[in-house]
Amino acid sequence: MTDATPDITIPADLLPSDGRFGCGPSKVRPEAVEALAKEAATYLGTSHRQANVRFMVSRLRNGLAELFALPDGYEVVLGNGGTTILWDALTFGVIEQRSLHYTFGEFSSKFAEAAAAAPHIGEPTVVSSDPGTRPAPVVVDGVDVYALTHNETSTGVMTDLRRPEGVPASEALVAVDATSAAGGLRFDPTEVDLYYFAPQKCLASDGGLWLAACSPAAAERIERIAASDRWVPAGLDLGIALDQSRKDQTYNTPALATIFLAVQQIEWLNSNGGLEWAASRCDRSAATMYGWAEASAYATPYVAEADARSHVVATIDLDDRIPATTVSAVLRNNGIVDTDSYRKLGRNQLRIAMFPAIEPADIEALTACIDHVVAALS
Numbered sequence: 001m002t003d004a005t006p007d008i009t010i011p012a013d014l015l016p017s018d019g020r021f022g023c024g025p026s027k028v029r030p031e032a033v034e035a036l037a038k039e040a041a042t043y044l045g046t047s048h049r050q051a052n053v054r055f056m057v058s059r060l061r062n063g064l065a066e067l068f069a070l071p072d073g074y075e076v077v078l079g080n081g082g083t084t085i086l087w088d089a090l091t092f093g094v095i096e097q098r099s100l101h102y103t104f105g106e107f108s109s110k111f112a113e114a115a116a117a118a119p120h121i122g123e124p125t126v127v128s129s130d131p132g133t134r135p136a137p138v139v140v141d142g143v144d145v146y147a148l149t150h151n152e153t154s155t156g157v158m159t160d161l162r163r164p165e166g167v168p169a170s171e172a173l174v175a176v177d178a179t180s181a182a183g184g185l186r187f188d189p190t191e192v193d194l195y196y197f198a199p200q201k202c203l204a205s206d207g208g209l210w211l212a213a214c215s216p217a218a219a220e221r222i223e224r225i226a227a228s229d230r231w232v233p234a235g236l237d238l239g240i241a242l243d244q245s246r247k248d249q250t251y252n253t254p255a256l257a258t259i260f261l262a263v264q265q266i267e268w269l270n271s272n273g274g275l276e277w278a279a280s281r282c283d284r285s286a287a288t289m290y291g292w293a294e295a296s297a298y299a300t301p302y303v304a305e306a307d308a309r310s311h312v313v314a315t316i317d318l319d320d321r322i323p324a325t326t327v328s329a330v331l332r333n334n335g336i337v338d339t340d341s342y343r344k345l346g347r348n349q350l351r352i353a354m355f356p357a358i359e360p361a362d363i364e365a366l367t368a369c370i371d372h373v374v375a376a377l378s
């Protein structure tokens, strides 16, 4: 506790059952950790080239195909390094000449920056909108990858995933950063070619891995570029990643616990009703959170357009007389962690994950805790 943080104790009966509301790494279900502990002796510390771990990777790949209802011919590819490393790999292995990026916050901007910095491809086209909004779709000649973001985690804005009007996959691929959306928001896989993410958000696992649902057109692009004379570092070579994934392996050693925990979450979602069930949990949490903010005298949803308000990451502005950093600090001292706003956005704001692992009832409890803290502060 810092000296500046007021000493406020939230009554125990108001507290959520789990205090983790961070947007990544985010809540890992205790049941998944227990399952890992139970299987640890025969799983952790064993070779990722042997049947036991490869079977876990196959459960991961098949489970995601089921969760997303991937059409025939789509396949799940994985590798090490998380989403940020995959951006670099995409500049090598998927962008042929020129990409177009919709940027509306920190994460969507980062892939655009990676593409702009890559010397072997052309200058990307960047279509931006202000933080808290989402850009309107455009079609630009000569673009071979359209880069979308399903959920902009820094601002709490979600988007609809659609192919650019009149542009087939044979002409341009649709690549979607779904890092904070995959497993929590609905989408139509036929509208996308690469739906990529990391498992420390809606998949309630740990970081360090990237995963991508690839359409046949995306796999064809990867194979064609891999066979060309473009130089690609082996660790970023998507041709190698595709090849290894088809054998339920990775190019180098993956984090076995991360794979296990992701499988636990995917199978939990699938056994309860799949993506529809997961997304409806997030819908319920979002309705609670935004409904509370709209009724509140001191809190307001940051995103003005109701349809653009994310159902997996809520951003809530507070009145200037109530410092959000103090509210977050008091919550933290009471075991409710990571409700802080995205630093670079620089707003008097709380940012709250509503991923499928987070109980909708805990979102309700959180709003009561915030009310308690704010009342105690005034």
Ligand SMILES: *Cc1c(COP(=O)(O)O)cnc(C)c1O
Residues within 6 Å of the ligand: 024, 081, 082, 083, 084, 085, 107, 108, 149, 151, 152, 153, 177, 178, 179, 180, 198, 207, 208
């Ligand atoms: C968290 C996040 C990332 C970064 O993921 P890493 O696995 O840490 O590289 C990228 N994009 C979005 C939308 C995110 O939410």
